Structure formats: structure tokens, C-alpha cells
Amino acid sequence: MQEGEDHKTKGRKNVKHTLINAGDITCASNTKVGPSHSDDKENKLYSDDAENWNKSPVGSQSPSLSPRKTGREKSDEVSTSAHLKISKHYSSKTFNSTLSIPGQKLTESDSSALEVESMVEVKLPNNAIVYGVIRWIGIPEGHDSLWAGIELDYELNNASDGTFEKNRYFCCEQNKATFIPLRNCKPDARFSSNVLKEVVNSPVPASVKTIQDNLAVQEDVPPVREAEALQLMKGRMKGIQGHHNSCYLDSTIFSLFAFTTVVDSILHMPGGHDEKIQRVLREDIVNPLRKTGVVNADKVTKLRKLLGCDTFISAEKDPEEFINILLHEVLAVDPLLKIRSGQKIQESYCYQIILERDEKLTVPTVQLLLERSFLSCDLKFEEIPSCLLIQMPRFGKEFKMFPKIMPSLELDITDLLSNTLRQCFICGEVAEYECAQCLLDPTLNPGAIKQYCFTCNKQVHFHKERKDHQFRKFPYPRDISARSPFPQHRMELFAVLCIETSHYVSFVKYGPSKHSWLFFDSMADRIGDENIPEITDCPQIGDYLLMSEDKLAYTDLKQLDGFAKRLFCDAYMCMYQSPRMCLYK
Numbered sequence: 353m354q355e356g357e358d359h360k361t362k363g364r365k366n367v368k369h370t371l372i373n374a375g376d377i378t379c380a381s382n383t384k385v386g387p388s389h390s391d392d393k394e395n396k397l398y399s400d401d402a403e404n405w406n407k408s409p410v411g412s413q414s415p416s417l418s419p420r421k422t423g424r425e426k427s428d429e430v431s432t433s434a435h436l437k438i439s440k441h442y443s444s445k446t447f448n449s450t451l452s453i454p455g456q457k458l459t460e461s462d463s464s465a466l467e468v469e470s471m472v473e474v475k476l477p478n479n480a481i482v483y484g485v486i487r488w489i490g491i492p493e494g495h496d497s498l499w500a501g502i503e504l505d506y507e508l509n510n511a512s513d514g515t516f517e518k519n520r521y522f523c524c525e526q527n528k529a530t531f532i533p534l535r536n537c538k539p540d541a542r543f544s545s546n547v548l549k550e551v552v553n554s555p556v557p558a559s560v561k562t563i564q565d566n567l568a569v570q571e572d573v574p575p576v577r578e579a580e581a582l583q584l585m586k587g588r589m590k591g592i593q594g595h596h597n598s599c600y601l602d603s604t605i606f607s608l609f610a611f612t613t614v615v616d617s618i619l620h621m622p623g624g625h626d627e628k629i630q631r632v633l634r635e636d637i638v639n640p641l642r643k644t645g646v647v648n649a650d651k652v653t654k655l656r657k658l659l660g661c662d663t664f665i666s667a668e669k670d671p672e673e674f675i676n677i678l679l680h681e682v683l684a685v686d687p688l689l690k691i692r693s694g695q696k697i698q699e700s701y702c703y704q705i706i707l708e709r710d711e712k713l714t715v716p717t718v719q720l721l722l723e724r725s726f727l728s729c730d731l732k733f734e735e736i737p738s739c740l741l742i743q744m745p746r747f748g749k750e751f752k753m754f755p756k757i758m759p760s761l762e763l764d765i766t767d768l769l770s771n772t773l774r775q776c777f778i779c780g781e782v783a784e785y786e787c788a789q790c791l792l793d794p795t796l797n798p799g800a801i802k803q804y805c806f807t808c809n810k811q812v813h814f815h816k817e818r819k820d821h822q823f824r825k826f827p828y829p830r831d832i833s834a835r836s837p838f839p840q841h842r843m844e845l846f847a848v849l850c851i852e853t854s855h856y857v858s859f860v861k862y863g864p865s866k867h868s869w870l871f872f873d874s875m876a877d878r879i880g881d882e883n884i885p886e887i888t889d890c891p892q893i894g895d896y897l898l899m900s901e902d903k904l905a906y907t908d909l910k911q912l913d914g915f916a917k918r919l920f921c922d923a924y925m926c927m928y929q930s931p932r933m934c935l936y937k
Contacts, residue, residue: 465539466486466489466500466534466537466539467486467489468486468487468488468489469485469486469487470485470486470537470539471483471484471485471539471540472484472485472486472500472502472537472538472539472540473537473538473539473540473541474502474530474532474536474537474538475536480622482504482505482506482508482530482622483504483505483540483620484502484503484504484505484528484530485502485503486500486501486502486537487501487502487503487514487521487522487524487529488500488501488514488521488522489501489534490521492516492517492519492521492531493517493519494517497533497534497535498533498534498535499516499531499532499533499534500531500532500533500534500537501514501516501521501522501529501530501531502529502530502531502532502537503522503524503528503529504528504529504530505617505620505621506528506621506622507525507526507527507528508527508528508530508622509527510527511526511527511528511529511530512526512527512529512530512531513525513526513527513528513529514529515529516529516531541571541572568635568636568640569635569639569640569643570635570639571639572619572620572634572639573638573639573642573643574613574642575609575610575611575612575613575642576610576611576642576645576862577863578611578862578863578864578865578868579863581611581862581863581868581870582889584644584645585610585645585862585870585887586870586887586888586889587886587887588876588877588884588885588886589646589884589885589886590645590646590885590886590887591606591610591641591645591646591647591872591873591874591885591886591887592605592606592637592641592646592647592649592652592872592874592885593646593647593648593649593652593874593882593883593884593885594649594652594874594875594883594885595649595652595653595883596653596665596666597666597667597668597669598649598652598653598656598874599855599856599857599874599875600668600669600670600671600673600674600856601652601655601656601669601671601674602652602856602872602874602885603671603849603856603857603858603872603874604671604674604675604849604856604858605633605637605638605641605652606641606858606860606872606874607846607847607849607858607860607872607927608847608927609637609638609641609642610641610642610860610862611846611860611861611862611863612846612929614738614739614846614929615688615739617685618630618679618683618685619633619634619638620634621683621685628658629655629658629659629678629682629683630683632651632654632655632658633655633678636651636654636655637651637652637655645887646885649882649883653665659677659678659682660677660681660682661677664677668854671849671856671924671925672701672702672704672741672743672925675701675702675741676701676702679701680701687699687700687701688700688701688702688737688738688739688740688741689701689702689703689733689737689740690733690734690735690737691703691731691732691733691734692731692732692733692734692770693729693730693731694730697734701741702741702742702743702925703722703740703741703742703743704743704745705721705722705725705742705743705744705745706725706728706729706745707721707724707725707728707745708728709753713754714754714755714756714901714905715754715756715757715758715901715902715904715905715920716754716757716758716901717757717758717759717760717901718742718744718757718758718759718760718763718926719760719763719764721744721745721757722742722763722765722768723767723768723791723801724791725745726768727786727788727791727801728788731768732768732769732770732826733765733768733769733770734770736765736769736841736930736932737843737930738929738930739927739928739929739930740763740765740843740927740928740929740930741925741926741927741928742925742926742927742928743924743925744757744923744924744925744926752921755921756904756905756920756921757920757923758897758899758901758904758920759845759848759897759919759923759926760845760926761844761845761897761898762842762843762844762845763842763843763844763845763928764840764841764842765841765842765843766839766840766841766842767786767801767803769841770827771827772841773839774803774826775803776803776804776805776808777796777801777802777803777804777808778804778805778808778811778812779805779807779808781805782805783803783804783805784804784805784806784809784825784826785803785804785805785806785809785823785824785825785826786801786802786803786804786823786824786826787802787803787804787809787812787813787818787821787822787823787824788822789818789821789822789823790802790812790818790821790823793818796812803826804823809823841930842930842931843928843929843930843931844928844929844930844931845861845926845927845928846860846861846927846928846929847859847860847861847926847927848919848923848925848926848927849923849924849925849926849927850918850919850922850923850924851922851924852918852921852922855875856924857871857872857873857874857918858871858872859871859872859890859893859915859919860872865894866894866895866897866898867891867892867893867894867895868891868894869889869890869891869893869894870887870888870889870890871887871888871889871890871893871915872885872886872887873885873886888915890913890915892913892915892916893915893916893919896912896913896916896919896920904920909921
């Protein structure tokens with residue numbers, strides 16, 4: 353086997369009463385559904401696709417928008433002492449404005465242009481750098497200078513939930529709040545870099561070994577913007593250079609980090625088992641990729657050697673194997689998915705679609721496959737995931753279950769959430785029952801999840817052909833008076849990993865435009881002993897993904913564009929991100 357042919361296909365089976373408007377509900381859990389407290393600034397962020405794509409200020413470079421959950425509930429019981437009134441006064445103004453503080457005059461040098469909702473970094477006594485968002489600024493009781501209350505990205509020992517010296521200044525999760533003098537806060541350097549991208553113009557450099565061999569970028573670089581993507585990324589010797597069966601890792605890292613921040617938190621999260629691996633991933637691979645558009649194979653080999661398993665150095669692997677060992681074994685990251693099965697909560701990093709083969713399905717969508725898999729296994733998302741990695745169904749080790757699969761550009765998971773408001777399929781009122789057998793009923797819009805209110809469920813199953821259906825009642829938040837339309841929870845497709853002849857490649861969306869698609873192959877060509885990675889723009893993919901399933905089903909494979917054929921026929925893993933939840937995770 354040559355190095356360019358580096359993988360066998362594998363198919364594993366991982367296996368108080370409140371009255372609000374339903375339109376205000378934005379989150380679901382197994383305990384409650386509550387109203388959203390997001391402000392106008394956050395709502396505006398979601399209103400424009402062009403502003404949505406890089407889902408945090410990493411992409412937008414806006415210092416006023418927080419990448420964390422700005423809508424987190426604030427206590428109504430917060431102290432109304434003088435120092436708190438001062439903090440409220442500052443919450444809507446910058447420190448460069450002319451504000452007065454009892455006993456102290458505010459000057460330009462005091463302000464440092466920081467305000468509530470500014471992203472900052474703080475050096476701890478042990479010299480570790482932590483990051484967070486300013487939630488409160490003022491003079492604490494017993495002090496005579498400005499302090500900042502910061503909600504941290506991650507939990508720290510001895511941190512609080514928004515209290516300081518027995519006074520509450522804001523609310524957040526336990527062990528995620530710290531208070532320090534404002535003068536000790538600095539703007540978050542991860543998001544302040546406006547890097548001038550370097551471009552390698554020659555088709556293939558004379559010596560492959562000269563490509564950024566010793567480059568390590570310590571400053572954090574934001575994802576590549578849509579307007580810069582083609583100039584920086586397109587061409588030969590672009591992306592991550594493959595070496596010795598590394599295509600599973602190359603395509604996964606490129607897809608997860610090149611153009612989105614959905615899992616950027618793992619690059620900085622403290623507490624992992626091996627911070628060296630985290631540093632190598634961040635400074636030797638992700639940052640150089642975003643800054644220069646290319647990563648040498650030596651850097652990837654360095655990462656593979658640190659993963660703690662000899663088989664990762666040269667053996668063939670699957671993307672989910674790399675994701676699981678990196679996130680779970682090495683970085684100790686919380687699982688991306690929490691899925692309820694009966695009374696148990698299962699946690700995982702990827703979801704393998706499991707279902708029986710249906711000959712009637714010629715070109716299923718990922719939406720349909722996911723819904724069928726969840727219904728057949730009686731599963732529900734316990735919480736809205738920020739990142740959803742879905743493995744396509746296969747049977748055996750080498751065979752695809754469907755000759756073509758249509759990746760859904762948008763994934764609606766509303767009806768797959770546990771304990772959330774769902775709409776009756778017939779009348780639109782609050783649903784209480786669902787029926788997996790009705791899913792395939794040709795007279796009831798086959799394919800859509802069938803859920804009913806009490807009255808409609810009774811009428812539908814009174815029919816003689818449906819009397820034997822085993823419908824079930826599901827829990828929903830009863831302490832909420834709701835009106836339709838109910839909130840919808842959708843996720844966006846940002847990458848598709850494909851496999852053909854034991855080799856992984858990826859299609860990656862680099863912006864909100866429907867034509868913003870790139871194709872990445874870490875071993876597209878070979879010169880001597882070196883693989884040549886290549887990135888190709890394929891805007892036609894956007895048009896193909898808007899085709900109907902029926903039209904695609906009757907389209908001869910020979911008539912398909914080469915890229916489209918590879919996308920539809922070889923899809924292995926589809927990657928989705930939540931426009932809202934990736935701000936919070």
C-alpha cells in the first residue's frame with residue numbers, strides 16, 4: 353500500500369409557575385425550559401447570516417460581543433448597595449465617557465477602554481493566563497479603586513458564582529467568577545490580532561521542506577475570513593501536508609479549525625492531561641494554518657507521537673478514533689453530546705447513525721437519517737449541542753448502506769430535544785405524543801416526525817390501519833403557558849468528511865455564502881517522498897446541496913460533477929454547529 357492510500361473503511365456503532373411566550377424559549381434541558389434573556393446586541397448577531405458564520409468575536413473582531421453566554425440569567429435579588437448602583441451605571445457605557453464615581457475621578461488612563469462585556473485575559477499568581485468576560489465593574493465595598501467581576505471560560509478552584517467578600521455582583525456558574533482590580537485586566541489577545549496573511553504563490557515550491565518548517569505561532573489567530581479564504585488557502589501545497597496514513601487526522605483538524613470557532617475552547621481549556629499536546633495543536637498546527645494557510649507534515653507527526661498510542665504514529669485510523677482520544681483521553685474535554693436513553697444519559701463526542709436498511713430510501717437526507725435513528729433507538733438530546741459530529745450509516749466494515757446521501761445544509765433538532773415544547777403535526781398546538789410507526793405512513797407526509805396533541809393523537813390512531821401503532825407519551829414543560837409558533841433549534845453544516853479507496857478528504861464551508869465551499873486533500877499529489885496537499889474551490893457544491901432528493905435520486909452518477917459525486921457517494925461524517933450554543937460552550 354502506498355502512503356497516499358491510507359485507510360480502510362470502518363463502520364462502528366457507537367452506540368414557581370411561569371407565564372411566558374413560547375417564542376422567548378431558546379434552550380432545552382431535562383429540568384426546565386426558561387425564557388431567554390439575550391439582549392438586542394445578541395439578537396442582532398443572529399439576524400444576519402454574514403455575521404453568523406464565525407460564531408464568535410474571533411471571526412468578527414468585535415470587542416463588544418461576548419463569545420460566551422451573554423444571556424445568562426441575572427438574579428433579581430442582587431444587592432442594591434451603593435457600589436452595585438455604580439456597577440449598573442457602567443454596564444451600558446465605556447470608561448472613556450464622563451462618568452462620576454463617589455470619591456474618585458475617572459481618568460483616561462484608568463479606563464483602558466474596557467467595559468462590561470469586554471473579553472479580557474488575566475494572569476494568575478502561578479503565571480497561568482485565564483480568559484473571561486467582564487460582567488461587572490465598580491468599587492467593591494471596602495475598596496477605593498475600580499474592580500472587575502469576570503466570568504471565566506472555565507472553572508477554577510476558589511472562584512465563586514458572582515459573589516465577592518459576601519456581596520453578590522452578578523450571577524454565573526459556581527467556580528467561574530473572579531474579581532480583580534480593573535488595572536490588572538488586559539484585552540483578550542486571542543481576538544485582538546489582525547494578522548496580515550502570508551501567501552505562497554508558486555504552484556509547487558522547489559523544495560517542499562522549506563514550507564514553514566520551523567514555524568510556531570504563539571499568538572492566537574482567528575479563523576480565516578470568507579473574503580480572505582481563497583487568496584490564503586486555494587492552491588497546491590495548501591492546508592495540512594499529509595504523511596504516512598495521516599489523512600484521517602489532517603482532514604479532521606482542517607474541518608474543525610480552519611474557518612470556525614466551534615471547538616476553539618479545547619485549544620485553551622486548562623486541566624487537560626497533557627498541556628504539551630494542547631500547545632502543539634494550537635501553536636504548531638491551528639495558528640499557522642489560519643495565518644499562513646499551510647502546515648508541514650512534521651508538525652502533524654509531532655502531534656501524532658504525543659497522543660500516547662504507537663498506532664497513531666503510522667497506522668490507519670478513523671476520524672472518530674482521533675477525536676475520542678484527543679478530546680477524552682488527552683485533553684479531558686467534556687463530551688460534546690449528552691443523549692437521553694430512557695432514564696439514562698449517554699455522553700459521547702460523535703454520533704453514529706444506527707438504523708435498519710430501507711430499500712425505499714434511495715437518497716436520504718442527514719435530517720431524515722438522524723430522526724429515524726433517534727426514534728428507532730428511543731433517544732433524545734438532553735441539551736442543545738454546540739457541535740454535532742454525525743457518522744453516516746454503514747453495515748459491515750466496508751459497505752455503505754446507501755449509494756448516495758444528501759448532507760442537509762440545515763439540521764432541525766427541535767423534535768429531537770428532551771423536555772422541550774414541540775408542535776402537533778396536525779393542528780400546531782403543544783404536542784404530547786409521538787409515534788415512530790406513523791413516520792413511514794405514506795398518507796401522513798412520510799419522513800417527518802409525527803407528534804400529536806391529545807386530541808389529534810386520538811383521532812389519528814382511531815383509523816383502522818393505525819390502531820395497532822405503539823405511540824408513546826413524552827415529557828414536556830408543563831409549567832409554561834405557551835403559544836405557537838414554538839422556537840426552532842437549528843444547526844448549520846460546516847464540513848463533510850468523505851472516504852474513498854481508504855483515503856479521507858473533506859469539503860469545508862468557509863463562509864455564509866451558498867457557494868463558499870472548498871475541497872481539501874492532504875495527499876492530492878506526490879513529489880519524491882513528499883505528499884503535496886491541495887485546496888480547491890468548488891462553488892458548485894452549494895448548488896448541488898440545494899437539489900431536491902428526488903432530483904438527485906434520478907440523476908445519473910456519470911452526469912454529476914466530480915466533486916459532487918464524491919460528496920454524495922462517499923460522505924463519512926457530517927459536521928454541524930449551533931449558531932447560538934457555540935457562543936456558550
